[in-house]
Amino acid sequence: MSSKQDPNQNHLLAALLEVEYDRIFPHLELVPMKLGDVLVESGDKQQYVYFPTTSIISLHYLLENGGSSEIAGVGNEGMLGVTLFMGGDSTPSRSVVQTGGFGYRMPPAVLLEQFDRAGPLMRLLLRYTQALLTQMSQTAVCNRHHTVEQQLCRWLLLTLDRLGPKELTMTQELIANMLGVRREGVTEAAGRLQSYGYISYRRGHITVLDRKGLEQDVCECYQVVKKEFARLLSDVRHRQAA
Structure with missing residues (x-):
C-alpha cells in the first residue's frame, strides 16, 4: 500500500511550483497514520508538519471536564501545522488521526524557511489557513444551530x-x-x-x-466549507492544466 503513495496526492504539495516542490521533497518522510494516533497533544510543541494523503486528522478542543469536540478536519486538501507559520509553537487543540492511512511529514524548520521566502508557497498556505478558519467557524455555527x-x-x-x-x-x-x-x-x-x-x-x-x-x-454549512476549499484547489487544477 505504501508503494502507491505519492506526495502529490496531497493537494497543497501538488499545487507547489516545481522549484518549491524540489526544495521540500528531500525532507518529506512517508509515515503510516493509524486510527487514534495522537500527532500533537494540546499545548505541546509540534515536532513535525503533516501532509495527509489517504488519512484524515481531526483537531479536537478539550474541555476541563474531559469532554471534547472536533473543531476542524485535515485531509488530503491540507496540512497540520498552520500555527507554526502564524507565530505560535503550540495549539490548544489535540490532533488525532480520525481515519487511518498515510501521509508525509517534515521538520517545521524546512517549511518555515520556505515560507519566509515570501513567494507563492506563502500565499498558498495563507489561503489554506483562511479556508481552515472558515471550516472552524462554520463547525461552531453548525454545532449550535443545526x-x-x-x-x-x-x-x-x-x-x-x-x-x-x-x-x-x-x-x-x-x-x-x-x-x-x-x-x-x-x-x-x-x-x-x-x-x-x-x-x-x-x-x-x-x-x-x-x-x-x-x-x-x-445544512448549508457543508457548501460554505466546500466552496472555500474549492478556491484553494483551483491552484491544483491550474498546475495540472499547465
Whole structure:
C-alpha cells in the first residue's frame, strides 16, 4: 500500500511550483497514520508538519471536564501545522488521526524557511489557513444551530470529499466525540439516515449508498466549507492544466 503513495496526492504539495516542490521533497518522510494516533497533544510543541494523503486528522478542543469536540478536519486538501507559520509553537487543540492511512511529514524548520521566502508557497498556505478558519467557524455555527442529523450529513460528506467513495470505519462513539453530542443522538441520527436509504451502518462500518440524499438533507454549512476549499484547489487544477 505504501508503494502507491505519492506526495502529490496531497493537494497543497501538488499545487507547489516545481522549484518549491524540489526544495521540500528531500525532507518529506512517508509515515503510516493509524486510527487514534495522537500527532500533537494540546499545548505541546509540534515536532513535525503533516501532509495527509489517504488519512484524515481531526483537531479536537478539550474541555476541563474531559469532554471534547472536533473543531476542524485535515485531509488530503491540507496540512497540520498552520500555527507554526502564524507565530505560535503550540495549539490548544489535540490532533488525532480520525481515519487511518498515510501521509508525509517534515521538520517545521524546512517549511518555515520556505515560507519566509515570501513567494507563492506563502500565499498558498495563507489561503489554506483562511479556508481552515472558515471550516472552524462554520463547525461552531453548525454545532449550535443545526440538528445532529444535519451535522452527521456534513461530517460524512466532508469525509467522502477527502477519501472518495469508500466504506468508512467509524464507531458511533467516535462520531459522538467528534460532534460533541451524546452517543444516543448519533444512534438516532444514523438510524434515520439508514431508514432513508442514504447509508448502511454495521459494526462500526458506514457505507454511503445515496450521496445525493445526504446532500439534500445537509445544512448549508457543508457548501460554505466546500466552496472555500474549492478556491484553494483551483491552484491544483491550474498546475495540472499547465
